[in-house]
Amino acid sequence: SQTIHQWPATLVQPVGSPLSLECTVEGTSNPNLYWYRQAAGRGLQLLFYSVGIGQISSEVPQNLSASRPQDRQFILSSKKLLLSDSGFYLCAWSLLNTEAFFGQGTRLTVV
Amino acid sequence: AQSVAQPEDQVKVAEGNPLTVKCTYSVSGNPYLFWYVQYPNRGLQFLLKYITGDNLVKGSYGFEAEFNKSQTSFHLKKPSALVSDSALYFCAVRVPRNFNKFYFGSGTKLNVKP
Numbered sequence: 001s002q003t004i005h006q007w008p009a010t011l012v013q014p015v016g017s018p019l020s021l022e023c024t025v026e027g028t029s030n031p032n033l034y035w036y037r038q039a040a041g042r043g044l045q046l047l048f049y050s051v052g053i054g055q056i057s058s059e060v061p062q063n064l065s066a067s068r069p070q071d072r073q074f075i076l077s078s079k080k081l082l083l084s085d086s087g088f089y090l091c092a093w094s095l096l097n098t099e100a101f102f103g104q105g106t107r108l109t110v111v
Numbered sequence: 112a113q114s115v116a117q118p119e120d121q122v123k124v125a126e127g128n129p130l131t132v133k134c135t136y137s138v139s140g141n142p143y144l145f146w147y148v149q150y151p152n153r154g155l156q157f158l159l160k161y162i163t164g165d166n167l168v169k170g171s172y173g174f175e176a177e178f179n180k181s182q183t184s185f186h187l188k189k190p191s192a193l194v195s196d197s198a199l200y201f202c203a204v205r206v207p208r209n210f211n212k213f214y215f216g217s218g219t220k221l222n223v224k225p
Binding site: 006032034042043044046049051057088090092094096097099100101102103104105107 | 143145147152153154155156157160162199201203210211212213215216217218
């Protein structure tokens with residue numbers, strides 16, 4: 001069966017520090033991969049999605065970047081965090097005709 | 112533009128009563144429609160989906176949803192609510208023009224009172 005791992009679960013980082021959140025998927029090949037941010041426990045904002053290795057689509061201009069170095073690995077990064085980067089970050093995967101499957105999320109607090 | 116609307120920020124029902132969480136969509140073509148549930152500080156859990164076929168789809172935990180093409184709606188329902196159903200619910204759509212993207216509604220908080 002397929003599983004998705006996202007870590008860490010919580011993270012407290014100072015303003016101006018770098019960020020790296022990692023997401024890996026097991027049990028499937030060539031998935032679409034997604035990074036979402038959820039603010040204040042409500043709506044989901046799509047940040048990035050990827051349909052293949054090295055292929056990244058950015059949905060909103062921001063202080064973050066994403067990379068997909070391997071088929072089932074998706075990384076969210078920042079060189080210098082801002083206070084406004086705080087939020088709940090969710091990784092997800094899907095195939096072309098399936099629902100999206102979500103990781104457990106990372107609560108990022110920038111202080 | 113493609114969009115999904117959840118017109119109610121919050122829905123309150125008493126335990127044992129039926130519940131409905133509303134979702135309408137505005138997309139081109141025939142969409143794929145989904146419902147998810149989220150508990151605090153957790154990821155989204157898939158409940159059910161409509162792709163084609165019978166307009167009434169059944170999903171996890173006794174939930175069901177009815178696809179209504181003429182009203183462009185996909186409301187989530189359950190005949191008898193449980194206190195443990197209290198959570199945040201999201202409707203989502205995947206559109207033929209770009210199956211790579213999911214569009215999510217803003218979420219509806221369901222509060223089931225004992």
